[in-house]
Structure formats: structure tokens, C-alpha cells
Amino acid sequence: MILISDAALFYTNLCLLTLVIIGICYASRLFYLKKQKQAQIAFPRKAMHNNHSRCREIAILAKNSKDLEVLNLVNNFVDTMREHGSYAYHFTHYWADARDPQRVVTELFQKQFHGIYVVGQNLTFLAKQVSLAQDKKIPIIFSNLLHASWEEEQEKLPVTHLTGVSTGNDWRYRIKIFLALKPSMRAVLLPTFSSGHLPSVQKAATILQNYGVTTYVMRVHTEDELLNTLQDYADKIDSVIRVRDLISVETSAAIARTCSEYGITFFSSFVHDVQYGAAIAMSTVNQPFGQLAAEKMIAVLEEHKSPIDIPVTNISGQYPYEVHCNQLAMKAQGIDPSRIIVVGLQHAVEVAAVVSSDSPNHHGA
Amino acid sequence: MILTAPLLICIVLLAILCGTLLYSVRLRNELKENVLPKKVFKIAIVTSLPLKNLGAISSFISYIKKYAAFNFEIIECIHAMDRQKAVDWINFAADSAVHLIVAVGRLSVDTAYTTLKTREHKPQVIGMANPAGFNDTPLELIQSTMPFTAVSMGLNWPEKLAILKKLMPNIKKVLIVFRSVDEISHSNLREKNAIIAGLRKLHISWEMLHIANIEKECGFTKEIMHDVDVVLLSYSSEVMRFAGRICQEAQALGRPVCSINTVLPEIFLSINMTAINTHMGRQAAQYTINILEDNIDASKLPLKEINNAQQVILHHKNTDSIRATTIIGNLLAQSNHLSLKLELERV
Numbered sequence: 217m218i219l220i221s222d223a224a225l226f227y228t229n230l231c232l233l234t235l236v237i238i239g240i241c242y243a244s245r246l247f248y249l250k251k252q253k254q255a256q257i258a259f260p261r262k263a264m265h266n267n268h269s270r271c272r273e274i275a276i277l278a279k280n281s282k283d284l285e286v287l288n289l290v291n292n293f294v295d296t297m298r299e300h301g302s303y304a305y306h307f308t309h310y311w312a313d314a315r316d317p318q319r320v321v322t323e324l325f326q327k328q329f330h331g332i333y334v335v336g337q338n339l340t341f342l343a344k345q346v347s348l349a350q351d352k353k354i355p356i357i358f359s360n361l362l363h364a365s366w367e368e369e370q371e372k373l374p375v376t377h378l379t380g381v382s383t384g385n386d387w388r389y390r391i392k393i394f395l396a397l398k399p400s401m402r403a404v405l406l407p408t409f410s411s412g413h414l415p416s417v418q419k420a421a422t423i424l425q426n427y428g429v430t431t432y433v434m435r436v437h438t439e440d441e442l443l444n445t446l447q448d449y450a451d452k453i454d455s456v457i458r459v460r461d462l463i464s465v466e467t468s469a470a471i472a473r474t475c476s477e478y479g480i481t482f483f484s485s486f487v488h489d490v491q492y493g494a495a496i497a498m499s500t501v502n503q504p505f506g507q508l509a510a511e512k513m514i515a516v517l518e519e520h521k522s523p524i525d526i527p528v529t530n531i532s533g534q535y536p537y538e539v540h541c542n543q544l545a546m547k548a549q550g551i552d553p554s555r556i557i558v559v560g561l562q563h564a565v566e567v568a569a570v571v572s573s574d575s576p577n578h579h580g581a
Numbered sequence: 582m583i584l585t586a587p588l589l590i591c592i593v594l595l596a597i598l599c600g601t602l603l604y605s606v607r608l609r610n611e612l613k614e615n616v617l618p619k620k621v622f623k624i625a626i627v628t629s630l631p632l633k634n635l636g637a638i639s640s641f642i643s644y645i646k647k648y649a650a651f652n653f654e655i656i657e658c659i660h661a662m663d664r665q666k667a668v669d670w671i672n673f674a675a676d677s678a679v680h681l682i683v684a685v686g687r688l689s690v691d692t693a694y695t696t697l698k699t700r701e702h703k704p705q706v707i708g709m710a711n712p713a714g715f716n717d718t719p720l721e722l723i724q725s726t727m728p729f730t731a732v733s734m735g736l737n738w739p740e741k742l743a744i745l746k747k748l749m750p751n752i753k754k755v756l757i758v759f760r761s762v763d764e765i766s767h768s769n770l771r772e773k774n775a776i777i778a779g780l781r782k783l784h785i786s787w788e789m790l791h792i793a794n795i796e797k798e799c800g801f802t803k804e805i806m807h808d809v810d811v812v813l814l815s816y817s818s819e820v821m822r823f824a825g826r827i828c829q830e831a832q833a834l835g836r837p838v839c840s841i842n843t844v845l846p847e848i849f850l851s852i853n854m855t856a857i858n859t860h861m862g863r864q865a866a867q868y869t870i871n872i873l874e875d876n877i878d879a880s881k882l883p884l885k886e887i888n889n890a891q892q893v894i895l896h897h898k899n900t901d902s903i904r905a906t907t908i909i910g911n912l913l914a915q916s917n918h919l920s921l922k923l924e925l926e927r928v
Contacts, residue, residue, distance in 0.1 A: 222587070225587040225588065225591065226587070228591055229587060229590055229591050229594060232591060232594035232595060232598060233594055235598050236594055236597050236598045236601060239598055239601035239602055239605060240601055242601075242605050243601050243604050243605045243608060246605060246608035246609055247608060295643050295646075298646055299639075299642060299643070299646065393923070487920075490918060491918075533925070535925075536922055536923055536924065536925045537922075537923040538920050538921065538922050538923065539920065539921040539923065540918065540919070540920045541918065541919045541920070541921075542917060542918055543913065543917050543918075543919070544917055553913055554910075554913075556909070556913060556919055556921070557906055557909045557910060557913070559921060560897065560909050560921050561897065561902060561905060561906065561909070563921070563923050563924060564897075564921035564922060564923055564924070565846070565896065565898065565922055565923070565924055566846075566894055566895065566896055566921070566922040567894070567895040567897060567909055567912065567919065567920075567921055567922075568892060568893065568894045568895070568919070568920050568921075568922070569892070569893055569912050569915065569916035569918065569919045569920070570855055570890050570891070570892050570893075570916060570918070571744055571747075571890075571891060571892075571893055571912070571915040571916045572740070572744075572890055572891055
């Protein structure tokens, strides 16, 4: 027989009841949190558009996912947004690699974003057209765009939802250096993919003509066409200049191979091309396109500024040019590597190379 | 056995309690990863410069933002090379119960060790500096007294001197500059030995100059510089802060300066590793993730020395054109890829 007093049972029950209530409350809270999480997973857009949500969706639109310079720029943009921004940012990449850019941009505007970051001139103007056509004035921050083209475009059709970072056209200076490296330059092929770059390329051709160089400006549509054009002109030209069109690494390497085969000098506007066989590459490096664009995006999204109130930053002339030379390619493509010494002494402030104490002697290799 | 109604209620309640507890435990386990607020780790970065100016720190922060699963906040502790301020910051960080101190630079590392070794509560510490920062007290000793690990840049003087000899084959004598105040330092002695061993191997003679009052003058005279071909700046002593003035005084006597400092345009020839700061920052971030996420004690992590390929930077305007031409020519013989940084002015 178990004898338990009424008082003891009462207090035991009271304690158990309290514990049960606490347990049920705790379980309810956890259950509520679980449901909330499920709701977030099921309806991410709903959570995103909530004014109190601190998550912002950004679309990144660029031409070429294989181009190191573009990748660096996009990485810098993303890193700066994450480091300096106080919101949580989610980035969606849209690469117009081998696809129709119009379709990619249309696809982008069908989704909802708080801001769009566009790399390149053509894509920027395309994004502008599509946004106006669909009447979706999402803030667009651009970079890698010629300042003169931007001003011209704004005069034609002014918009308020675009701002960004632009650059200048320094062909005169670049051609001077190219001619210092190759004084025997007589005929140059200037192929370009985009109609946007055509005025700039024509300007370069005019400057070259003033130095007595024959120029062939070609508008090409595919990378294969570019290679075919180069082979067709191989006996007429001694140099080819790659403008700031974005092409794949494989095509760069193929151009370099063709140039070495025919003794044509490959001048590039992208410094990493020397690794793929270009003799000379000249460009400004470490330009903070990505960082500056990210700062503008943060000003729009976090400080609620209108893009029209944020001026376009033209960084032309603020960063020094770097000339990268590949000696073996120079020899194969008809330039004497000792020209580097002349250009170095006359125009450079700094000459740099990566060496090791047991590096082989490349002279005469 | 008499089962009264209250006892039945008691059993029912107990059953409900057990059920609720089991359900709660299951729910909590499910939510632990995703919903419940994560712990925020406090990381104090003790340095002499603002964080934005340090490549190592920006790569450190970028790396942990990308790869760490934990949340963190940074406490920026800038001491501007003032030892007392550094001590105050270290004490503040330890009192604020930070989870990790990242000490950047020789002074910060040294101060972190001397300040924390006597304290009862020692936060985890990662040192990021040149080897001189740790050499005065052996790392094993530091690690036996406190949770400490370090990421260091390999100086590798023999390799640097071999490159110097290839670029300037006619070099006969080198003047190595130290500060008198650092003469008894253990790290200084190590560096001296490394430099001398490298020079001896290359059959280059040397002379050492210990500058007493570097704040006012370097004490270069024509007699000292008589047969010297190159002035070499040491790294472990604090001559690097006065590198600009040393270069000016040496150039006034027609002698080029060689250093591992790649930033100063007054230095004629800089030989240092490529992207060393970025790699140091990344390695420190990797250690941070090991300490805070994987709960590995800092004293269990070994000293990591970063050794990258050597980069030569020549500021040819600091010497006559004949010497500059010779060195660029020799550089062409050593490396297939060269880069020229052009003047900013436009035509």
C-alpha cells in the first residue's frame, strides 16, 4: 500500500504541471521558428520584398565568364559590397557568353532585383533599352564604359536610373608606346566585335594613319570569323591590335599562335594575354572599377540615393599604364626584346619581373 | 495498491512532460543549424595602421567572410607604433572577452606576448609579421605559455642575394645598414648571420654600419662608401621606417640602395616575394577558422612561413642610365615576362 498525503500529491502535480507548461511553451516556440523557416524557404521572394528584410538581391550582368579581368572586377564588386554594405546581399550572375545578349537581359528583367551591376558598354546600353521598354527602372550601376559614349547616349536619351564608372580613350598614348616598341610598324589590323567600340577603333586608326601606318578596321561577329580574318590579312599586315572587346582565352591563344606563325606582332589591351602568347599587352591595372561601382550601389540601396544624384566617375588618367612583355613571343612576332630597355628608360618609372635565383637564362632561348 | 485520482493525474502529466521534452529535443536539433541565432565571435585586430591600408588584413577579412560558417565582429585596435597604446589595446581586448586577437606587425606580436603571458585569462592569439617578430622568444616557448600561433613571411636572404648578384654581376662589396639600438637583438643577429652566409657564398665582401642616431642622420661618409657597390637595408632592425632618408643620403654619394621594401620609389632595387600580404592574410584566416570553428587550440597550430616567388622591382630613375641599362638587360636574361609601369603623364 502506498500512502501519499494529499498535500504531497498536490505539490507534485503543481510542479509537473508547471514543467509541462514550460515544456509546451518551449516546444511551441521551436515549432513556430520551424514554420517560419519553412515559410522563408517556400516564399523567398515574399521575405525579400518585406521592407523590414535586410536582404537585397543584386543581378550581375557581364559578357564573358572566362575573362580574368572581368572576373576580378566582379569579385571586387562582390567583396566590396559584402565588406562595406550593412545589408545581406545575394548575387545572381548573368553571363552572356555564347548566348544572345538580348535574351539574357530580357530574362534578367523578368525577375525582381533591387539593383543591377553591368560590366561593359554594349550590355549597359542594352540593359538601358530593355529597362525603358519594360518600364522597370531598377537602379543600374555600370562599369567599363567609354565616358564619351556615355555622354553621347545620355544626350540622345537621358535616363535617371543609371550611374557608374567610366573610362577614357587614351589611344594616342598607347599608340605612341606601341610605336616605340615596334618602330617598323607599317600595317595594322584592328578587329572589333561591337559597334559600340567602332568609333573608338576608328579614332585609333586615324592616329595610326597620321604616323604613316596603313590600317584595316574590321567588324567581326564571331571568334572564328576573327581568326579567319587574321589569316586572310596575314600577308598584308605586320601587327594586330586587340581592342577592349571581350573574347575567350582560347581565342586569345589562337590569335597569338597565328601571329607567331606569320610573324605578326600581337598587341593586346588585356595584360593577361601575355601569358597566352601575346608579345605586348598594355593596360591600366588595378583600376578600382568594382570597388567604385559597389560604393555607388551601396549609396543607392542603403542611403536611398537616386542614381541621378550620384555622378558618373570617370577614372581616365588617374591610374598609370602597365606594359607587359613576353620576350619569347616578341622574338617570334618580329620585335627585338631589347626595345624593352629603350621604352623602360624613356617612359617607365618602374621595371618589374618575377625571378628566382635558379631561373634559367632566357636570353637567346 | 491504491491508485488515487491525483496519482493518475501525476502519471499522465509526467508522460506529457516526457513527450514534450523528447519533441523539443528533436525540434531543437532540427533548428540548431538554420534558425537559432548563431554565436557571434569577437576578433580584435591589433595593428599600427588602419585596416583599410593593410593588404594582409583585407584578404584576411575577405577570406573569413567567404569561407567561415560563423558570424563575427571586428574590433579595430590601432596603436600607431606606440608601445603603451598597444599594451592598452591588448588589455582592452582581453578584458572584453574577445575570442581571438590577431596581432599584425612586430610590435603588436611582441606586445601581445609580453602583456598576455602574465594574465590569467588568455584569449587565442594569431601573430602575423616577419620572422623577427617571433624570433626573440622562440615560438615553442610562447606556445607553451599561451594559446598562440603565427603566420610569418620568409625572408630568404640567400635567394635574394643570389638574384642581386645575377642582376649586378660586378658587385664586390655591400654595406649592410642596421640600427645600433637593435644590435643586441637575437632576431637581428639571426638576420646578420643569414645575410653574411649568403654574401660569403657569393664571394661578396661586406661592411656593417650600425647607425646610432637614425632620426637625425645616417652617417654615410665618402670613406665609408669608398668601395661600396650597393647599400643593403636590413629588415629586422627598424631602419625600414627611415628608408626614404637613407636612400637620399646614399644617392647623394652615388650609391644605389637595395631593400625588400617594394613600395618606396626612392629604393633603387627591391627584391621581395610576390603577393606576400595576400597569402599571409589568407593563412591567418585559415587559422582563424581552425580556432573558432573547429575548436583547435592556437598552440597546436604550427608557425606557417610563407615563401613565394621573388619579384624584382627596379626604380631606374634613382641611378645613372648606364647602370640602369645593364640591370634591365640582366633582368631580361632572367625572366621571360617583364612589366613596365609607365609615367602617369599623357601626351
